[in-house]
Every structure is written in structure tokens, then in C-alpha cells.
Amino acid sequence: MADKPVFVLDGFALLAYLQGEAGMERVQKALEKAEKGQALVTMSIVNLGEVLYIIEREKGLSKAHEVLSVVQQLPLQIIPADNQTVLAAAHIKANHALSYADAFAVICAQSLGGIVLTGDKEFESVNSLVSIEWLPR
Numbered sequence: 001m002a003d004k005p006v007f008v009l010d011g012f013a014l015l016a017y018l019q020g021e022a023g024m025e026r027v028q029k030a031l032e033k034a035e036k037g038q039a040l041v042t043m044s045i046v047n048l049g050e051v052l053y054i055i056e057r058e059k060g061l062s063k064a065h066e067v068l069s070v071v072q073q074l075p076l077q078i079i080p081a082d083n084q085t086v087l088a089a090a091h092i093k094a095n096h097a098l099s100y101a102d103a104f105a106v107i108c109a110q111s112l113g114g115i116v117l118t119g120d121k122e123f124e125s126v127n128s129l130v131s132i133e134w135l136p137r
Helices: 011-019 024-035 045-059 061-072 083-095 100-112 121-126
Strands: 006-009 040-044 077-079 115-118 131-134
Touching (some): 006 011, 024 115, 040 045, 045 061, 045 100, 083 100, 100 115
Parallel strands (some): 006 115, 115 131
16 A cells, blocks of 8 residues: 555545535545555545534535435545544644644544645644645635
């Protein structure tokens, strides 16, 4: 796996992809590489939960279930949040100006040697901790 690039999606990136917003094309290219076995695309379960609560709040529970069904068909590895991950994310959140959910994307990227795909400017506070590929806004 070390020879394949690893991309970590945050909520911004997945929402851009799902809603056809700026950055969708870059996320789609990463997913196409993953489909071909040329990359690994991951996301923390916490970031997925963030996307789902946003969808449910804005469009209802039925739409959130539909989105989850779509996401489950993508070549996207969902990373669970064990105790060690939760504590590491808490440490990131305590020391950097970004959301708690985004701290999980940072931990995923650190543990997998991955590149975070995001357009969320809060990640500027952690650009010394992880590699970031900025999506258009």
C-alpha cells in the first residue's frame, strides 16, 4: 500500500463531491484511482457522521439515508474511531483552531501518511502536521 497515494476526505470534500460543488472533480479523480486500485481514499467515521447530520438537517432524514447508501457504494474506506483515535483528535482540537470532526481527518492522514483533500480554511492551522491538497471553494 505504501506505493499508492492515500487521500483523506473531510466533510467539505465529500459534500463537494455529493453536491456537485467546486472541488467535485478532484474528489472524483481520487475515487476513480481508488476504483482502479491506484490509490486509497479514506474518511473517518466521524467526518462521515458530520456529512450525514448536515444533509439530514438541510434535507431531511430520508435524504441522509439516501446519501449514506450512495457513500457505501464508493471506493471509500471508512476509518473507525477507537479510543486512541478519539484521544489523539482531542489533543489536536485542544491545540489547533479547527473543528473536532476535522481533527479526526488530521489523525487519519497522520496515521496513514495521507493527503487531506479539503477546501476548509480551518486546515491552515494544521498544515505543519499533515499534507493538504486544497480544493477550490
